[in-house]
Amino acid sequence: MTLRSSPVVLCARQELLLAARSRWTQIFAAVFGALALAVAASGYVLSGGGGFEDYARTATSLASLVILLVPVTALVIGILALSSDRGATEILFSQPVSRRAILFGRLLGLFVALAAAQAIGLGGAGVVIFWRAGSSGLSAYGILFAGALAATAIFLGIAAFLASGGPVRRSRALAIALIVWFGTVVLFDVVVLAVATLLRSGPASRLLMTAVLVNPADAVRTATLLGIHGTTAFGAASLALLRFTRGPVGAALLLAASTLFWILAPLALAVRRIERADL
Amino acid sequence: MIRFEEFGKRYGRRCAVESLTCSVEAGEAVALLGPNGSGKTTTLKGAAGLIRPTSGRVRIGEPPRDASLPAARRAISYLPQKVAFPEALTGREVLEFYRALRGVAAERVPEVLKFASLNGSSNRGIASYSGGMVQRLGLAVALLPDAPVLLLDEPTAALDPDGLCAFYGFVEKRRAEGHTVLFTSHQLGDVERLADRLLLLVEGRLVASLTQGELAERLAERGVMRLRLDRAVPDLLGKIRRVAPGVTWAGGELVVPGPAKDRPYVLDLVRSSGAAIVNLVASEGRLDVLYRELVAEERR
Numbered sequence: 001m002t003l004r005s006s007p008v009v010l011c012a013r014q015e016l017l018l019a020a021r022s023r024w025t026q027i028f029a030a031v032f033g034a035l036a037l038a039v040a041a042s043g044y045v046l047s048g049g050g051g052f053e054d055y056a057r058t059a060t061s062l063a064s065l066v067i068l069l070v071p072v073t074a075l076v077i078g079i080l081a082l083s084s085d086r087g088a089t090e091i092l093f094s095q096p097v098s099r100r101a102i103l104f105g106r107l108l109g110l111f112v113a114l115a116a117a118q119a120i121g122l123g124g125a126g127v128v129i130f131w132r133a134g135s136s137g138l139s140a141y142g143i144l145f146a147g148a149l150a151a152t153a154i155f156l157g158i159a160a161f162l163a164s165g166g167p168v169r170r171s172r173a174l175a176i177a178l179i180v181w182f183g184t185v186v187l188f189d190v191v192v193l194a195v196a197t198l199l200r201s202g203p204a205s206r207l208l209m210t211a212v213l214v215n216p217a218d219a220v221r222t223a224t225l226l227g228i229h230g231t232t233a234f235g236a237a238s239l240a241l242l243r244f245t246r247g248p249v250g251a252a253l254l255l256a257a258s259t260l261f262w263i264l265a266p267l268a269l270a271v272r273r274i275e276r277a278d279l
Numbered sequence: 280m281i282r283f284e285e286f287g288k289r290y291g292r293r294c295a296v297e298s299l300t301c302s303v304e305a306g307e308a309v310a311l312l313g314p315n316g317s318g319k320t321t322t323l324k325g326a327a328g329l330i331r332p333t334s335g336r337v338r339i340g341e342p343p344r345d346a347s348l349p350a351a352r353r354a355i356s357y358l359p360q361k362v363a364f365p366e367a368l369t370g371r372e373v374l375e376f377y378r379a380l381r382g383v384a385a386e387r388v389p390e391v392l393k394f395a396s397l398n399g400s401s402n403r404g405i406a407s408y409s410g411g412m413v414q415r416l417g418l419a420v421a422l423l424p425d426a427p428v429l430l431l432d433e434p435t436a437a438l439d440p441d442g443l444c445a446f447y448g449f450v451e452k453r454r455a456e457g458h459t460v461l462f463t464s465h466q467l468g469d470v471e472r473l474a475d476r477l478l479l480l481v482e483g484r485l486v487a488s489l490t491q492g493e494l495a496e497r498l499a500e501r502g503v504m505r506l507r508l509d510r511a512v513p514d515l516l517g518k519i520r521r522v523a524p525g526v527t528w529a530g531g532e533l534v535v536p537g538p539a540k541d542r543p544y545v546l547d548l549v550r551s552s553g554a555a556i557v558n559l560v561a562s563e564g565r566l567d568v569l570y571r572e573l574v575a576e577e578r579r
Contacts, residue, residue, distance in 0.1 A: 007380060014376050021367040087363030091420060094327040094430075095380050096353035278290075278330040 007097040011105025019113030028073050032121025040129050056137025059144040059228050066148045067221045071155040075177040078159025083170045099274045114152045140228040147224030150259050154216045157266035164274040184217045205240040212237040216262035223255040280305050281326050285335030288321050295321040297483040308460040310470040313480035319463040323430050327357040356426040360433050362417030366406035370397050370416050381424045395419035411437040431462035435469050467566045481577040499538035501564025506533040508554040515552045
């Protein structure tokens with residue numbers, strides 16, 4: 001069996017084709033590009049200036065947007081693709097291929113499709129930034145792209161876990177996905193900050209640092225900002241983490257471990273779930 | 280070969296199939312019959328490795344392998360009840376994908392497209408297909424590999440007469456080649472035409488297993504011959520009763536229930552009585568009537 005004929009690659013190619021033809025993916029690429037351009041073009045407006053921001057400042061401004069937009073897109077597109085019609089699922093999973101291989105293949109295809117959409121969106125804006133503001137801070141823009149890819153992988157894994165339990169209604173899986181997104185991206189931070197304000201400095205720092213490591217959205221956001229700004233990163237959680245690890249290397253390792261855990265854990269659970277599911 | 284060994288499946292508290300033990304041999308076409316919710320689809324899904332048995336097991340192929348293993352699925356082709364494919368793909372793309380997944384030669388694609396009468400529409404998006412076309416595409420996918428075991432869940436539900444004819448021809452060919460066919464259907468014509476044996480499931484239990492010969496016998500027992508004579512013959516009924524105990528006069532007709540093989544004797548008796556036959560109508564037992572009787576018997 002060659003790599004091109006391996007079930008994982010075949011399923012990935014099929015899913016990539018479907019995702020490329022999906023209106024959702026096309027809209028995502030367009031919205032991502034438009035927002036990146038808008039952020040780059042309007043960056044100095046609040047400080048009373050005008051003109052385009054460079055890559056580093058655009059990346060900083062876009063980090064929060066990426067953490068808001070990428071998880072919900074990965075969850076929605078993942079659920080829509082992986083909880084396909086019952087008949088289609090039955091035909092696919094009755095083939096002489098392991099369920100794990102089908103799942104990995106489909107996820108790989110979706111990941112490549114979303115990565116391509118992000119590359120098109122960020123790349124389009126990147127070309128305009130290069131034309132208007134030069135190449136200063138290009139690596140920061142690359143780090144932002146890497147953060148977006150990590151968030152995509154994490155939330156596609158969560159979507160796979162939600163959609164792997166057998167023939168559930170798509171609307172139900174989507175509702176759960178949106179709750180997961182709201183919980184991790186919005187609610188979690190609000191609750192943690194509210195609790196932190198009630199604590200003394202030491203326990204509050206420990207809480208913020210733990211929150212960054214246990215919440216995948218926070219881990220990716222903090223890692224991205226740390227990557228862009230290094231030790232000059234601002235934010236209570238980043239500072240707490242830097243203080244705890246006594247430097248950026250330890251913080252980066254902890255954040256990488258957290259990100260890796262959040263990529264692998266939902267995937268492992270999704271595999272376990274799909275292998276036990278009645279389809 | 281398919282072997283169900285005490286196969287049982289529960290969904291929560293509901294028992295879909297209860298301790299099913301039976302086998303379908305190579306070269307045999309077996310129909311699974313039963314009312315809605317009797318466990319036919321669950322049984323087929325068990326053989327396709329799509330569900331995990333709650334008890335027992337299903338083994339497929341030679342040497343027998345547990346149906347949940349990918350290696351066992353190499354021996355099967357499965358057509359679900361409600362066929363669906365991603366609407367953004369064309370028929371040809373779907374077939375190319377499954378062809379590559381099963382390692383089938385590229386020449387098979389035009390062959391199955393022709394069989395499914397989708398030649399002219401294979402490059403169109405599935406979103407534009409009718410229900411019958413999607414069903415035919417599903418059949419084409421199931422027929423792509425030369426799998427020794429065909430599992431077909433209501434394969435003829437959406438086929439037009441031409442499609443039906445092609446499908447019958449195909450199954451008969453596969454069976455003649457020694458392949459195993461297990462299918463469900465509510466079309467009793469499919470059963471009479473294709474099945475060497477029928478299995479009747481009622482509320483998850485196997486209640487009857489009849490070979491084609493046994494079925495023919497059971498249907499023959501339900502045959503009736505109606506004779507209108509030119510005049511009444513007083514002792515004729517008594518004479519015929521010795522051959523056909525259920526004979527009666529009804530509405531001026533002699534009604535003779537029983538198998539076709541007894542009818543020549545009855546006609547000899549009528550002729551020898553001196554009466555002339557004005558009208559003769561014979562009908563055979565119907566599968567739908569037998570089916571309803573068997574189901575009602577089990578539910579009683």
